[in-house]
Structure formats: C-alpha cells, structure tokens
Amino acid sequence: MTALAVVLVLISQLAQVGGQILLKHGMSLVGKPSRRTGPILWGLGGGIALLTAWFGLWMGLLQKLDLSLLYPFTGLSPVLMVLAAGVFLRERADWRTWLGVSLITAGTVIVAFSVPAGSP
C-alpha cells in the first residue's frame, strides 16, 4: 500500500468513529428538558457531515484497492473507541484491552504490508 492510501484509510476510520460519536451525542440531547437546539444541530449536522465524508472516501478507496486489503482497517475502530474513552473520559484500559489493541494494530500493519511489490 502507498503511504497516501494508508493515510486516507486512517482518515476514513477517524471520520466514521467521530461521526458516530457526534451523531449519538446529538441524539442523546433530543427530548431533554433544556430547550437549546444549538448543540443538537451541531451534533447531528457534524455527525452526518463526517459520515458522508467517510462514505465518499471509503467508496473512492474501494475503486482502487482490494476489499480484503481495506476491510481489515475497520478493526481499528475499537482501538479508536478505547483511545477516545482514555482521552475524553480519562478511563484506564485493563490488560485484556491492551492485548486486544496490540493484536489489532499488529494485524493491521501486517495486512498493509501484505501487498506484493509493484501492485497498488
């Protein structure tokens, strides 16, 4: 895989996870007693925008690269979730999680390098 392709796949995964979190935040505010619509619209609008960006990027990548090369990268979304929980919720992961995160990361690196020299 070229460096550009790897960067684009990583951006698409970030956009998907970020979009899902924003959408969920927006939806969780709907029906709450406070009447402010601003945060709801930011959450829903931002979520839809990020998920649209993810879909376009993903389809663009699927045009060029094998599905069996691209799909394994979606395994990074639990890793991103755990990292986001660490950053935003200050939660510490246990050893099982770290083992899982390490296995996923190692597996993704192996898949990224599993393209014979000369092909895209």
Add this chain to the structure above:
Amino acid sequence: MRDTIDPFMTTAIKPPSPWYLNPYFHLGLNCVLMAASELLLKVGATEQSGIAAPEWLKGTGLTTLGSWWTVGGIAVYILAFVNWLYVLRWIALNLAYLVTSSVQVLIALGAWMLLGEQISLLRWGGIALITVGIVFSAQSSAHAEEKL
C-alpha cells in the same frame, strides 16, 4: 402485594419465541448482512471505476452511486442497521461486538470466493490477528461506545 417495577424492563420481558425473532438468529443475520453489504459496495465501486469522469470527482466516491450494486449495498447496510438495533434490544453490546468480529473473516472469505481476490498467507495472518484482537477488546470498546 405489588410487584417490583423494573424501570428499564430488562428482566421482565422475555425475548420472543419464534425462531425468526430469536435475537441470536438476528445477531448471526447481522454478520451476514454486514458482509453482503461490503461485497456489494465493492462490486459497485469497481464497476464505476471504468467510467469517464474527472479524476478528482472519482476520488470523492460520488460516481459510485451510479451503480445499482452500490445502491443495493447501501440498502443492505440500512437493513443491517435496523437489524442491529433489534439485536441490541435483547443482547448486551459487548457480546454482540464479540460475535460481529467474525465479519472480518466472512468478508475475507467472500472477497476470495466471490470476487476472486488473491489473499496471501501473510494477509490471512493479519486478518486473524485483528479478529482475535477485536474479541479481546470487545468488552471495553462496548463500554466506551456506551459512555461516549
């Protein structure tokens, strides 16, 4: 005597008994639908990669919407989403995550058998590591998903 009220109705209601409403059947179905959706999107994307359009426009992925395969892939994706909501009504998120890790293997098998992709031993090894990794991190990523 008054019955205790469970505000979240988690213990009071039993899952429906017919097999086609069984939550575990739907969890399995969800894996198949997710895999089918990705395979359809891949066919749609490949089909549209040959059409005449400026390179920048193709890069946005928008041209792929011109294929019925892509439209079908999106339809199955939406179906899988509705099905997933039903699954989560009965099954804990971490268990559901655990089972859906098998989608990694299903998609690789589908790409190999149906799309004729060449998958090297190295790539199979990477996919296996990722699948086992998702199993190990299912508990805490489900927890993170619920809290975030």
